[in-house]
Amino acid sequence: MxxxxxxxxxxxxxxxxxxxxxxxxxxxxxxxxxxxxxxxxxxxxxxxxxxxxxxxxxxxxxxxxxxxxxxxxxxxxxxxxxxxxxxxxxxxxxxxxxxxxxxxxxxxxxxxxxxxxxxxxxxxxxxxxxxxxxxxxxxxxxxxxxxxxxxxxxxxxxxxxxxxxxxxxxxxxxxxxxxxxxxxxxxxxxxxxxxxxxxxxxxxxxxxxxxxxxxxxxxxxxxxxxxxxxxxxxxxxxxxxxxxxxxxxxxxxxxxxxxxxxxxxxxxxxxxxxxxxxxxxxxxxxxxxxxxxxxxxxxxxxxxxxxxxxFNYVHALKNITTAGTPLANAKGALVLLHGRGGTAQNIISLAGEFNLQDMAIVAPQATNNSWYPYGFMSPVADNQPALDSALENIGYAVDAILAAGIARQNIFFAGFSQGACLTVEYVARNAQRFAGAIAFTGGLIGQQLEMANYKGDFAGTPILLSTGNPDPHVPLTRVEESAAILKSMGAQVTVKVFEGRPHTIIQKEIDLANQLIFG
Missing domain, CATH: 3.10.180.10 (2,3-Dihydroxybiphenyl 1,2-Dioxygenase, domain 1)
Known part of the structure; x- marks a missing residue:
C-alpha cells in the first residue's frame, strides 16, 4: 500500500x-x-x-x-x-x-x-x-x-x-x-x-x-x-x-x-x-x-x-498564576501585572509586602515575558495585536474573579513598569468603581493618547502613580498626563515622584501603597 x-x-x-x-x-x-x-x-x-x-x-x-x-x-x-x-x-x-x-x-x-x-x-x-x-x-x-x-x-x-x-x-x-x-x-x-x-x-x-x-x-x-x-x-x-x-x-x-x-x-x-x-x-x-x-x-x-x-506576543488566555486565599473563599482580589522580562511568579512575591487579608492574588503571564514588543510610547499600531491580547488577558482574569462572586469594588490592580502601563491602560478603558490601582512607574499607552479609548466613571477609585525622576523608560510628563486623564474620569489620584530613584520599587512606595490603597 x-x-x-x-x-x-x-x-x-x-x-x-x-x-x-x-x-x-x-x-x-x-x-x-x-x-x-x-x-x-x-x-x-x-x-x-x-x-x-x-x-x-x-x-x-x-x-x-x-x-x-x-x-x-x-x-x-x-x-x-x-x-x-x-x-x-x-x-x-x-x-x-x-x-x-x-x-x-x-x-x-x-x-x-x-x-x-x-x-x-x-x-x-x-x-x-x-x-x-x-x-x-x-x-x-x-x-x-x-x-x-x-x-x-x-x-x-x-x-x-x-x-x-x-x-x-x-x-x-x-x-x-x-x-x-x-x-x-x-x-x-x-x-x-x-x-x-x-x-x-x-x-x-x-x-x-x-x-x-x-x-x-x-x-x-x-x-x-x-x-x-x-x-x-x-x-x-x-x-x-x-x-x-x-x-x-x-x-x-x-x-x-x-x-x-x-x-x-x-x-x-x-x-x-x-x-x-x-x-x-x-x-x-x-x-x-x-x-x-x-x-x-x-x-x-x-x-x-x-x-x-x-508570532511572539499572542498571550494564552488561561496562563494565570494564583496565590493567597482561593477565589471561592476570598473577600477581594488583587490583579498583579509583571514588567518586561518578569514573570507572574516573581510579581506575586510583591503581594507579601502589602496589607492584605482574605485576598486572592491573580497574576497573568505574558508570552515570552513581555506584554508588547515596543516601548509604551510607541504608536499603538506598532504594539498590536500584542496590546489588545494583553488587555484581553487582564479582562479574562477579571471575569474569573467576578464569576467567583467578588464584586468590582473589591478588585485591586497593581503593576510594575510595563505591567504598570498595562494597569493604567486597562482601568482607564474600563473605568468603574474598583477597590484601587497602583502603577509603580507607568502611564497610559501610545504615542498620542486617544481620549475615545477611555470610558466610564471611576466613582472615587483611589489610584497611586509612583515614579522616579528621571526614569529611563517612563517620562514624568506622561505620568502627569495620565494622572490628569484619570482624575477627569472621577478617580482619586495620587502622584508621587522620587527624585533620583532607579527603575525599581522602593520601600517608600510600598509604604505609600499600604497607606493609600490597602489601608
Missing part, C-alpha cells in the same frame, strides 16, 4: 485575525501549534500549522491569516466541512466547552451512525467533532485543560459539496483508490482502507446549489497523502493522463506537493509524508520559533520584525 493514497495529509483554510485564530485552535480546541512560517509564494502572508504532538499526516490543519479579509460563503464546488475525530464519551465535554467559551455550535446530531457536534470557528469555518465508529488509537496533543480522554485525535473526514458527484467521485475511486462505503439521501461516503483514520471523503450532491466563495472561514484546499516522492510523481502521470492541469513537484520544506483542480472545482493537493516537520527544528520544540524557507532567510530580520507581534 506504500504506492497508494493514504487518506488526508492536511487541510488548508483561510482566517482573518491571526491572534484570534491561534487562541481558538490552541486554547479552545487544544491543538498543537506545530509550525509558524510564511506562505512560500508570498512572505507577506504567514502560515500557521496545527496538529498533534509531531505534526503527523492526517492531523494537520493549516491557515493563511489575512487581516480584514471578507467572509467566505459555503456552497457548491467547495470543501465545506472539516471532520475531527474525538474519543468515545467526550461529546458532553466538548458541548460544555463550547457553551463555556461562547462558541457557535449546534445540537449533537448523527450521520452514518456517528454522533457529531458542529462548531463554527471565529471566521465561520465549519468543523464537526465526531465520535468515530472505528477505534482511533492515535495519541493526541494534550493541554492543561484538555487531556487525552477528550482531546482531538486528528481528522475524521472532509466534506465536499458539489452540483454533480460523478466527476469528483471518479477521481476518488479511479485515481485515488477510494470506494463508496454508503449513501444517505444526497450524501455519499467514500473511504480508503490504506489507513485506519483520516480516510473518509463525503460528497454532498446539491444540483441547484450556487458556487461558494472561498475567502475568510473557507477551506482553501485539501491535501491527500502519499509516502514519498516516487509515488507522488506516479500520481502526477495518472492525473496528467486524464487531461487535467497539474503542477510540477513543489518543495514545501516539510513535504513535497502537486496541485490540481479536480473536475468538481475543488483544489486538491497530493503531499508526501517526508521529510516531516522536524526537518528544521527539534520535535520537542515544534512551533516555538518562526521558521523560514531558504529563499527568505536573507530577509529574516525584516520578516521577524513584521511578524513579531503575531
Amino acid at each position: 506504500e504506492n497508494q493514497i493514504k487518506g488526508i495529509h492536511h487541510i488548508t483554510a483561510i482566517a482573518g485575525n491571526a491572534k484570534r485564530n491561534v487562541n481558538f485552535y490552541t486554547d479552545t480546541l487544544g491543538l498543537h501549534l506545530v509550525k509558524k512560517t510564511v506562505n512560500f509564494d508570498d512572505p507577506n502572508t504567514y502560515h500557521l500549522y496545527y496538529g498533534d504532538t509531531v505534526g503527523a499526516p492526517g492531523t494537520i490543519l493549516t491557515f493563511f491569516p489575512w487581516e480584514g479579509i471578507t467572509a467566505g460563503r459555503r456552497g457548491a464546488r467547495q470543501a465545506t466541512e472539516i471532520g475531527y475525530s474525538i474519543p468515545q464519551g467526550s461529546l458532553d465535554f466538548w458541548l460544555k466547552r463550547m457553551e463555556d467559551h461562547n462558541i457557535i455550535h449546534n445540537k449533537v446530531a448523527n450521520k452514518f451512525g456517528e454522533d457529531y457536534l458542529t462548531v463554527l470557528d471565529p471566521d465561520g469555518l465549519k468543523l464537526e467533532l465526531t465520535v468515530a465508529q472505528n477505534a482511533d488509537n492515535r495519541l493526541p496533543w494534550e493541554t492543561n485543560e484538555i487531556k487525552a480522554e477528550n482531546a482531538i485525535k486528528g481528522f475524521h473526514n472532509i466534506t465536499i459539496t458539489t452540483n454533480k458527484i460523478e466527476p469528483t467521485a471518479k477521481i476518488l475511486t479511479d485515481v485515488f483508490g477510494y470506494k463508496l462505503l454508503e449513501q444517505h439521501v444526497n450524501r455519499y461516503r467514500f473511504i480508503t482502507d490504506t489507513v485506519d483514520n483520516a480516510n473518509i471523503v463525503d460528497l454532498v450532491e446539491v444540483a441547484g446549489e450556487v458556487a461558494g466563495h472561498v475567502a475568510g472561514g473557507s477551506v482553501h484546499h485539501v491535501a491527500f497523502r502519499v509516502s514519498d516522492e516516487k509515488t507522488l510523481m506516479e500520481y502526477r502521470d495518472k492525473i496528467e493522463a486524464l487531461g487535467l492541469n497539474i503542477t510540477d513537484k513543489i518543495d514545501r520544506n516539510y513535504f513535497y506537493s502537486l496541485y490540481f483542480r479536480e473536475p468538481g472545482g475543488v483544489l486538491f493537493e497530493i503531499a508526501t509524508d517526508n521529510p516531516g516537520f522536524d526537518v528544521d527544528e527539534p520535535a520537542d520544540e515544534l512551533g516555538q520559533k518562526l521558521m523560514l524557507p531558504a529563499q527568505y532567510e536573507g530577509r529574516r530580520a525584516e520578516i521577524e520584525k513584521y511578524y513579531l507581534n503575531y
Whole structure:
C-alpha cells in the first residue's frame, strides 16, 4: 500500500485575525501549534500549522491569516466541512466547552451512525467533532485543560459539496483508490482502507446549489497523502493522463506537493509524508520559533520584525498564576501585572509586602515575558495585536474573579513598569468603581493618547502613580498626563515622584501603597 493514497495529509483554510485564530485552535480546541512560517509564494502572508504532538499526516490543519479579509460563503464546488475525530464519551465535554467559551455550535446530531457536534470557528469555518465508529488509537496533543480522554485525535473526514458527484467521485475511486462505503439521501461516503483514520471523503450532491466563495472561514484546499516522492510523481502521470492541469513537484520544506483542480472545482493537493516537520527544528520544540524557507532567510530580520507581534506576543488566555486565599473563599482580589522580562511568579512575591487579608492574588503571564514588543510610547499600531491580547488577558482574569462572586469594588490592580502601563491602560478603558490601582512607574499607552479609548466613571477609585525622576523608560510628563486623564474620569489620584530613584520599587512606595490603597 506504500504506492497508494493514504487518506488526508492536511487541510488548508483561510482566517482573518491571526491572534484570534491561534487562541481558538490552541486554547479552545487544544491543538498543537506545530509550525509558524510564511506562505512560500508570498512572505507577506504567514502560515500557521496545527496538529498533534509531531505534526503527523492526517492531523494537520493549516491557515493563511489575512487581516480584514471578507467572509467566505459555503456552497457548491467547495470543501465545506472539516471532520475531527474525538474519543468515545467526550461529546458532553466538548458541548460544555463550547457553551463555556461562547462558541457557535449546534445540537449533537448523527450521520452514518456517528454522533457529531458542529462548531463554527471565529471566521465561520465549519468543523464537526465526531465520535468515530472505528477505534482511533492515535495519541493526541494534550493541554492543561484538555487531556487525552477528550482531546482531538486528528481528522475524521472532509466534506465536499458539489452540483454533480460523478466527476469528483471518479477521481476518488479511479485515481485515488477510494470506494463508496454508503449513501444517505444526497450524501455519499467514500473511504480508503490504506489507513485506519483520516480516510473518509463525503460528497454532498446539491444540483441547484450556487458556487461558494472561498475567502475568510473557507477551506482553501485539501491535501491527500502519499509516502514519498516516487509515488507522488506516479500520481502526477495518472492525473496528467486524464487531461487535467497539474503542477510540477513543489518543495514545501516539510513535504513535497502537486496541485490540481479536480473536475468538481475543488483544489486538491497530493503531499508526501517526508521529510516531516522536524526537518528544521527539534520535535520537542515544534512551533516555538518562526521558521523560514531558504529563499527568505536573507530577509529574516525584516520578516521577524513584521511578524513579531503575531508570532511572539499572542498571550494564552488561561496562563494565570494564583496565590493567597482561593477565589471561592476570598473577600477581594488583587490583579498583579509583571514588567518586561518578569514573570507572574516573581510579581506575586510583591503581594507579601502589602496589607492584605482574605485576598486572592491573580497574576497573568505574558508570552515570552513581555506584554508588547515596543516601548509604551510607541504608536499603538506598532504594539498590536500584542496590546489588545494583553488587555484581553487582564479582562479574562477579571471575569474569573467576578464569576467567583467578588464584586468590582473589591478588585485591586497593581503593576510594575510595563505591567504598570498595562494597569493604567486597562482601568482607564474600563473605568468603574474598583477597590484601587497602583502603577509603580507607568502611564497610559501610545504615542498620542486617544481620549475615545477611555470610558466610564471611576466613582472615587483611589489610584497611586509612583515614579522616579528621571526614569529611563517612563517620562514624568506622561505620568502627569495620565494622572490628569484619570482624575477627569472621577478617580482619586495620587502622584508621587522620587527624585533620583532607579527603575525599581522602593520601600517608600510600598509604604505609600499600604497607606493609600490597602489601608
